[in-house]
Amino acid sequence: MTKHLWDAWHAEHERKRADRHGFLAVTSLNFLDETPRRFPDAPGAWSTGPGGVVVDLTEGESLTVDGTEVTGRHSFGVLPERGGVSAGFGDAVIEVARRGGFDIVRPRHPDNPLLTGYRGTPAYEHTEKWEITGRYVAFDEPRQVTVGAAVEGLEHVYESPGRVEFEALGTPLALTVFNGHTPGGFFALFTDETSGVTTYAANRSLAIGAPAADGTVVLDFNRATNLPCAYTEFATCPLPPAENRLPVAVEAGEKTPV
Structure with a gap:
């Protein structure tokens, strides 16, 4: 994705975030x-x-x-x-x-x-460095994954069809993915070494398109977004599964809201 396309995508994401009933x-x-x-x-x-x-x-x-x-x-x-x-x-x-x-x-x-009073969310500059090709690996059977929530004592259960394996900064990594909102697509909840430093501590979300015939997928971390719990105490957002705590600094996508 070019910076021009990312700018348009981010502007639309911000517009939806600031919806009068959002x-x-x-x-x-x-x-x-x-x-x-x-x-x-x-x-x-x-x-x-x-x-x-x-x-x-x-x-x-x-x-x-x-x-x-x-x-x-x-x-x-x-x-x-x-x-x-x-x-x-x-x-x-x-x-x-x-x-x-x-x-x-x-x-x-x-x-x-x-x-x-909302004036927008800061983000890292778009970079092709964080547009990474990975491979989707399906589980033998979909798994029910229980994760915590932004509200203490609350849990969420998601169906995970598999995981996406990839490499970043020379480190082999993987993300457990959940079924997404688009046909065949996924989303992943994750934290990384920027969490609590420059990005929101609890989680970020990454939408991933449907895999190609050979199983390859593109992880565009420039599109890593905050969940509602980054902005309001009245959100029930899910937290990432433990295995999605990436041991690298993903310096891409949205930062901690001001």
């Missing part, structure tokens, strides 16, 4: 249980149980769900892990989701100071 707009993280509770940044009393998430809206309160105004009691049903729905509330969006086996409510307000 994670910079999150004002609280609330874990639900069977006791109905109200939150100062969302309407209604929220609870969850075997039938899923329920909100009880009092007179004068409403939400917009799938384009329809709802009042009174509304059931969001049982949500799948890493799934969720968004309910409108004036200029805000109320995220109702399931993370690490817990149902959560996470309001997103476009006037949140974290969002309105």
Whole structure:
């Protein structure tokens, strides 16, 4: 990738990060249980149980769900892990989701100071040095990998189809990968020797395209990005598996946010 293409990609990534209802707009993280509770940044009393998430809206309160105004009691049903729905509330969006086996409510307000004051994320200068060709090696069977989370006591489980082997700075390395958002693609969570120094200490994420017919893949660490937990305490981001702690300094991609 040329620097021109990287500049365009990074600008688009920053635009999405600063979306008015993106994670910079999150004002609280609330874990639900069977006791109905109200939150100062969302309407209604929220609870969850075997039938899923329920909100009880009092007179004068409403939400917009799938384009329809709802009042009174509304059931969001049982949500799948890493799934969720968004309910409108004036200029805000109320995220109702399931993370690490817990149902959560996470309001997103476009006037949140974290969002309105956001001025961008620093990154290393683009360099072809960190565009590395590796090889995807599939496991005999996909593995369920349990990793920690930015929230203490929370765990995430991801399916890993294999790992990517490569060499950087003369060192043979490998990353356990998870299934990505594009067909056949992957993503890897990792730390390296820059973590906690110039890059965010807990994790960075790298999207990897589908392997070629011979198994080769390109790891473009210029596209290593921060997860939401680098910006807000209200994120439930996964942490890298232990084997993805790279013993080299990956001086590419996004740095620690200011």
